[in-house]
Amino acid sequence: MEKIGAVLTIGGGIAGIQSALDLAESGFKVYLIEKTTGIGGVMAQLDKTFPTNDCSMCILSPKLVEAGRHQNIELLINAKILKVEGRAGNFKVKILKKALFINSEKCTGCGVCAEKCPVNSIDFYNEKLSRGKATFVKYPQSVPLVFSINQDNCIGCGVCEGVCKANAVEYSQKDEEVELNVGAVILAPGFDEFDPAPLKVYGYGKYRNVVSSIEFERILSASGPYSGMVLRPSDGDIPEKVAFLQCIGSRDIHHSKPYCSSVCCMYTAKEAVIAKEHQKQVNPTIFSMDIRAYGKDFDKYIIRAQDEYGIRYIRSRISLIEENPKTNNLILKYEAEDGSLITEEYNMVVLSVGLNPPDDAIELSKTFGFELNEFNFCKTSTFEPSKTSKPGIFVCGAFAAPKDIPESVIQASASAAHANILLHSARNSLVTKKEYPTEIDVAGKPPRIGIFVCHCGINIGGVVDVPGVVDYAETLENVEYAERNLYTCSADTQIKIVETIKEHNLNRVIVASCTPRTHEPLFQETIREAGLNPYLFEMSNIRDQCSWVHMHEPVAATEKSKDLVRMAVSKANKIEPLQRTILDMNHNVLVIGGGISGLTASVGFAEQGFMTYLVEKTAELGGFAKNIHASIEGSNVKEFLSNLIEKANNNENLKIFLEAEIDTIEGYVGNFKTKLKSKGNKENKNNTFEHGIIIVATGGEEYKPTEYLYSKDPRVVTQIDFEKMLFESEINKKVNKIVMIQCIGSRNDKNPYCSRVCCAEAIKNSIKLKDLHPEKEIIVLYRDIRTYGLKEQYYREARSKGVIFIRFDEKLPPELIKEEENLIIHVDSPNIGKLDLDLDLLVLSVGIHPPYESNEILAPMLKIPLNDDKFFLEAHVKLRPVDFATEGIFVCGLAHSPRSIDESIMQANAAVSRASTYLSKDEIETEGIVATVDISKCSGCGLCIETCAYNAITMDEEKMVVIINSALCKGCGACSSSCRGSAIDLLGFTNEEIYLVINEVK
Template sequence: GELRRPSDGKHPKKIAWIQCVGSRQVIPGGNSYCSAVCCTYTQKQVILTKEHDAEAECTIFHNDIRSCGKDFERYYERTERLPGARFIRSYVTIGKELPESKNVTIKYSTNNDGVKEEEFDLVVLSVGLNPPADIKDLANKFGIELNAHGFCKTNPVNPIETSRPGIFVSGAFQGPMDIPESVFGASGAGSQCGELIDNRRGKLTTERVYPAERDVSKDEPRIGVFVCHCGANIGRVVDVPAMVEYALTLPNVVYAQEQLFSCGTNSAKEITDMAKEKGLNRVVVAACSPKTLEPLFRDTLREAGINPYFLDMANIREHCSWVHAKEKEEANQKARDIVRMSVARARLLQPLQEFDLPVNKTALVVGGGIAGMTCALSIANQGHEVHLVEKDKDLGGIARRMHYTLEGLDVQAYLHDLTRKVYQHPLIHKYIDATITEASGYVGNFVTKVKSGGRVKEIHHGATVIATGAEEYKPTEYLYGQDDRVVTLLELEEQIAKGEPRVLNSRSLVMVQCVGCRQEDRNYCSRVCCSHSLKEALKLKEKNPEMDIYIIYRDLRAYGFREDYYREAANREVKFIRYEPQDKPQVEAVEEGGRRILRVTVTDPILGKRIAIDADLLALAAAVICSEGSKEASQLFKVSLGPDGFFKEAHAKLKPVDFATDGVFLCGTAHYPKHIPETISQAYGAAGRVLTLLSRDTFTASGAVCGVNERKCIACGACIEACKYVAIEFQQTPQGKKARVNPVLCKGCGLCNAKCPTAAISLKHFTDEELLSQIDAAFPAPVEVHR
């Protein structure tokens, strides 16, 4: 849409965002916690603003930038590099609105320039998240407790469980959170409900019956076109009524109409009814991307007795109205082109048949840390056998080195209880000190070979969960490995738990954040380190209140309710010094007056000069890095890794525990660094996704897969090399060696289709004829070629 300011409707050219409005404030009307999502939301708004107006000047006033989600650091850097974008670390006061220009003045201060006043066309407040206003009444009705901030009080070892058994919570009512956490938390709540009512599973379900499919493959195409307003998303740019009139002029189009929201229940039924009434045998929906809504519209065709593959979607939103909002005339011409191309393809569509695959009701979980064990227990508690494979000699993963959380959880006691439950569960088969030697198969019917105790076991299972965990980076900087007084945070925690006198009796301790991450070779935030430093600082202040503790940081990312612990640490005289990445702290080992010390030199941004801190110990907040076995696991199970070595989910927000490979799921720190409660929540979420598969008897495979014309195949192997899903192999035929596609493994990506030099492979539903017809329709008049 258009960006206009409320006061006079003008297009603002100079915009300020003010962070932490109503959050991180211990004042009347404010909230002491961090709302967690605002920093990245603001960055998104800045990027969208610059896309609408490249000349816009965007300024973000902030305290800390807390972009600690997966890939958020890259998003932050992308925003920071935009021309005309400024990030200014300062508290601000809004001065006044200027009566003539309607602009707003803001006062702020910087270390270099002192107090300044600047005029902006528009000021945007990044307001925090509050619990719902009437939530106390709802909580009382359900008999659940709220925490000190008015959000749902949850179990420390199960963040989805409320104070009342049988009532679960998901989403932002747990506390401020982003979309991925909300999505896998919701799936996890479903899984825990499933554990309670497993004995009733399927008792109330009824099978959906579709009308018999009409054979229209040989009939003259009768195409119906449905053009969606998508509210104002399409309708404000594209002239929808004119588009309907245009569609009626196209060959074989016998019916066209507009709809406010084609994806609405009433609109979908309208498509079904019109298909029956008008005798349609092909349907074009001119709306949004097929990425999310194509299954819905295919279902509407099935309800009309039409093969679901007689549908084509013309994307006039993402490909047109959204990207051409300022060029309405050209956008309408492009929308006509897109609809015309879609109708041309629809005329050539062929009916395809999907097929059902039997589902093995057993699951394989790879990784025996907190995530793997939690996921395995949830699946087993719902009546399914689970094979749990762990490469180490003990279960527990990296949590074996942790002893307490910021919130006070006894990690070792929790881990002992979790391990006991796993060993005592009759449906969980454990493989310790094990390696996976081979993995094959497809969704519902996987086969994995596991070597453990000198024997190889062949496991047949319907679903796989990757929970291979993460590791702590071993630093090469700050004298680590050269001086035993330089340790990582995990090593510090182990020494505190053991009661090491050298640690507990130290006079001073310095912690350095972001060691090995938020830099070029590891361009991500490890998410947990800031909170872990606060945890160790508070624990040491509890044991030795006189100890001087310094935390040297870039942005203190104590998001959510962890902000309260940040404030507590400051109140207990833990000192915080910020550094810039281009001016990192320096460390040297020196001896003065018979005392061996570590001298840490850092630039104090407030004093504007270098200061030296003499420390007895130096603790490094080392990066959390991907597990050593991640690459091997990705190759075995044919799943993808992201640029930082963590596993890449199917969709960052909508499918945060799914892989692109059907039947394979992920959870825990193998996905991305996260705290123990978040790991537990995601593990339950993965279990919930597994149960959506294992609770069925069959899995329906797509009909849009590749097929080989053996007469054209020359057995060159180009298709086999191109296929990322190992869906193609050579087989002997009476005509010799030929390529054959396993339709169960094929994902219809078309790579083999493009690589084949003899056009022997064809991708159903995207045939050469269909695509060429779209190209021809894009240029209805002969194109003049100038040589």
């Protein structure tokens, strides 16, 4: 059967967008279908993201724009799947595109229709907290920026048709069916928030000041209903006391939501911190059972929330909320840890709602024929966490299990890797490369500038005197042509611009309209069609930053528009064509580390036909996983690992070097050269090879405890030792009382992070023990049980099988006392009090730490950073979780942070997909806006080298001048502004160009 080089991605949230971008960049045609009218998903609704408090929209919107404009991505909004046929490699999918009633080809997104719409309706983006219109766009930065009419609310008055100057309104538009042929499907439908209304005890929907966490997120947002002020809905007052209630619709067996939603502990901490930041009068209290801060740098965030922001944590689950009808305050009753009953009054309550499978989960599973698990999330397995039960259909994001943004982005790339592996033979078969005419040589020719001034319907023209601006523009230096358009961005105007350039021999073009952030690429493409270099273009923003913001000052706005056009003309007189450097791309891959992550990545590359060199420092493949027998889900790790090693050994595209280390690495993306050195195996010495990509999969190590008489008394063992007893030998008959202690070597001053896997390991082994010997007693001493996501069910299983869990406070850790030959653990629990436990075996749940020494050697060698804990630090914790700032190098597995086997497999596959965006190309194109150095002025001081965040600058030791590698330069210009001798300039934003513009502000 013929394989189709196209992929269908379902869901336009961050996971869907990431998988679509990965595949589109890897040579596949992508159809991205979204059931609402805009992509962005829940992330577009968030104010900030944890643990960095990054502004969500700031980091998301470049991805939205990229997905909206990518040549290989077709967006299908307001659409649903009707029918699917075929199998892996070749599916036929029928899709219903529901009518928008506004022609999206013609709609310019100017928004006059919504402004004039007389009907108020519900604004779903703001979680119903503010009002929208029947004619609407999902949110201001929405992609695609097209309006539509919500017919549930539309009264059919006809006003929008009258005001739309683009004639885009089509009341008679009909639903449309389309059929797509794709090779693979990626499911990224996301999640729905748990609706707390049916839980009557919390009064949600009845008491105004009880809001859900996603509503609170909109309240916090600067673009939200209250412009970022924290106000309570009943009277608009600032709430002094705000209570956050955790686990609403999570870990709740009574409402059939037994799983943990994974993200609520962290987003609540973030919402509490941001609330405090926005309004210092707010004092948040968080009621929770455990604090599940298991991710990279999460625990530090919780500590800061408590210490710096004074957020109060109370370990309790609230069972009832009542309202004081006079004040609309809320009365909370709870049982404190010591058992006392407390009543407190709050001004506002936020319910931290959990993540539900999407409403259409069952429908999707029926249409596509894949299985769901008992919670209606997509069913996956430990070793294939991104594959559904049906071949060729992959899954990512919260639909596979509740997860946060970085884990969703990782899995998005992982699912894209599976599509890459399945369809690599059909790569580049369906993508179209746009051909442009040969560029006209403008060197030495005097500038001939053409200016197109946009009315934007009435958006600009209603305020600014556009004809006046055109008349003025004609008087400026070297302006050969000026005209005005109703919409400069409309399709017919593009044709007109091309004709005008040819007719008037224009060699510089200026558009005075809206923002270059969304529209510059469109016009650059247009002038390329006329044979001009795309950088011979300038833009004046006379709408977003002029007519819209000075609506009531038409004279001043017109004057400002003229100034902005004059400034653009002054720069246009200087701009030169810029060239995007073309670099060869070597298709070989170096993978450092032969554990599960390194092996998974290596096989992923080799199966796509890329030559892969796997370097392992020990004599054996398998890494730390060699010590693990089963996963918490009961999957056989030993068997999986030996199969994986066999796969690696048998693939002819995979060359394995054991007992080898990296001696030197030189070069940059697409062009690396590596020399190995021997670590025992002499054959590896001086082995040298070239490659285009590096995968860092150097793994982690087990903490070697010095606490609790470990290695001094044979009755004290680690969890790994205990697992060996359970799976390989027998538990001594005399061992009847077993105690486990959690967080050994984690969450302390030396290793402040959570090792993430130890809770699950302890529970896995406890269950195994109870299954083998139900009569044996086992007690787990813990600080927080962090069985996040679907692992929560095993925590429950352990308790139901009689495993006893006792919490201790970090300030009062359990003490081990040896009385003659007897071991006794003394523990002071906040909820039970002081206890003395005698025991026959003490099992320590030890943490994971990075291989300090080898990471410290590798990091400077690859010019990639380590974080405070000495794990490798990715380019961006939220949206680039496997990339480094230095291009062509990727990280996966424990090298990144502690994680479970399924998560390491996901991340390894993610690295495969990210690298495939490079490996799928024969050459890579760099940006035109890059820094250049005039070596005659360079004194070799090296200040710029330190300033550069991308390691793009190096010193030529012989000539003592710097060299800028344009393949690595991102064009920020920080080097230029720190150069003492004006030796560095930024092409496209040169000093001279900027001086000219400054001097035009008169």
